[in-house]
Amino acid sequence: MPAIAVLAYVHYLRGDDASARVTAEEAINRPDAPQSPHGLVHAEALLALLECDAGHPRAAEAQARHAVAQAQEFGLSDVWSAALSHHALGEALLALGRPQDAERELERAETLRDALEPRLDHAHSLLALVRARIARGRLIVAASELDAARAGTEKVVEQPTFAELSVLRLLATDLSQRELANELFLSMNTVKTHTRSIYGKLGVNSREAAVRRANALGLIETSDSPG
Numbered sequence: 051m052p053a054i055a056v057l058a059y060v061h062y063l064r065g066d067d068a069s070a071r072v073t074a075e076e077a078i079n080r081p082d083a084p085q086s087p088h089g090l091v092h093a094e095a096l097l098a099l100l101e102c103d104a105g106h107p108r109a110a111e112a113q114a115r116h117a118v119a120q121a122q123e124f125g126l127s128d129v130w131s132a133a134l135s136h137h138a139l140g141e142a143l144l145a146l147g148r149p150q151d152a153e154r155e156l157e158r159a160e161t162l163r164d165a166l167e168p169r170l171d172h173a174h175s176l177l178a179l180v181r182a183r184i185a186r187g188r189l190i191v192a193a194s195e196l197d198a199a200r201a202g203t204e205k206v207v208e209q210p211t212f213a214e215l216s217v218l219r220l221l222a223t224d225l226s227q228r229e230l231a232n233e234l235f236l237s238m239n240t241v242k243t244h245t246r247s248i249y250g251k252l253g254v255n256s257r258e259a260a261v262r263r264a265n266a267l268g269l270i271e272t273s274d275s276p277g
Contacts, residue, residue, distance in 0.1 A: 055089035114139035
């Protein structure tokens, strides 16, 4: 990623919003910006975050969605560069009173920023995610993630049961919930119960997020999944 986009984010983390905005705009307006998609997406997302912090959540949402769309267009949806766009969108949605949507976006940002070693950008997304968890009343998960953001420790994840792991491994496939139930010789209600429990233990609220988190934690290996 171009150094200028990183510098803009450094200014932001230091609390120098004016310098962050000027530097991000410079990164976007450079003649070679289209040849630096990682920096372009990151700078666009930072401007969205600045709009949110300035009390303009609707403008922030629009700009963040543009950054997310850019990341998709450049094929960067699953890499670190796209994390700040999801973070900014999550912050905007939280400010707009949509904590469930915000939680989903901030989960995505936190996952993309997760690393083996503690990093400031990861802590930044964790703290935002904590606020979304609290807004949704998910206090146990919030407390665990707050500890991770504050002390650089691993988030505490309750180990899924053997039955839940069986469901979890199939969530990584293209099977529908009914097909999944048939594969495991379980009722639909039992599968739904296991799925809700998995989401709660992993601190996620979607099938995609559950699979990402499980892979990150080494609970499943997609190459071993059926199909």
